[in-house]
Amino acid sequence: MQVLIVDDSQIMRKIITGVLKKLNVNEILEAVNGQEAVDSASKNSNVGLIMMDWNMPTMTGLDAVKKIRAAGNKVPIIMCTTEGEKEKVLEALKAGANDYLVKPFNPKDIQSKLEKFLAKV
């Protein structure tokens, strides 16, 4: 199974990659904006989980979630973002995100969130 990390920050992608490798997930794809995420999710049928940032250039993570769901793709998506207001969380969940992780997070937060979804796949 592949995990797709979508974030315009290479440092954030490295942090999430580090946690995934600790969980023995080594097939990791990266995208730097929502459009790349949409393209990658449609091309790679082995993507079993997406970690999605919200604020990115070219296309936001929220728009990417909408496009991925509009294409009929039911891959689990965890929003991983600084947008922590309740209405933003609800907006993302309504758009089709499965879960939500607000930055700043500590390694335990993201590890437990990932473990929850990886156990289901």
Added chain:
Amino acid sequence: MKVEHINPFIASVIETFENMLACQVKVGKPIVTRDDDGSDDIIGVIGMTGTSKGIVAVKFPVPTALKSVGKMVGMEFKNIDPSIIDGVGELINIIAGNAKVKFQGQRISLSLPTVVRGNMYKLNNLTGAVFVTLPFSSEVGDFELLVSFKTVEKPVDKKEAAHAGANS
């Protein structure tokens, strides 16, 4: 600028460093200035707009920038490279985003972060509000958070956030 405008930023810096860097920080006495002094630092800056508008910037001396980003990602950095620039941008993004959530009853949008070197750029204040400089000390070194922020009666368009930032 009121105390209730500053406290969310202080709390956000403390939470961001505790969570992302496993690092305790202490805040010193705030300093009020008209403009930034343009020193040789790595500055991450982000514009805020909506029911309040302004800018927030984090100023890292080079050694603090190297240690902060290194601690965040578990690597050692010896020079300013694209990873450091990216990391400082992500830190100000998280600090501003986390502070934004703490403003009760306000609707605030953030611009994408910009990172500049202080010896080439100077932060100019276009909002008419003063800068409040919050000095922080930590195990990764000293740094400052600059906040220039004011409540507006009529919310401004989101596009304006992109224009609030660094000027050469």
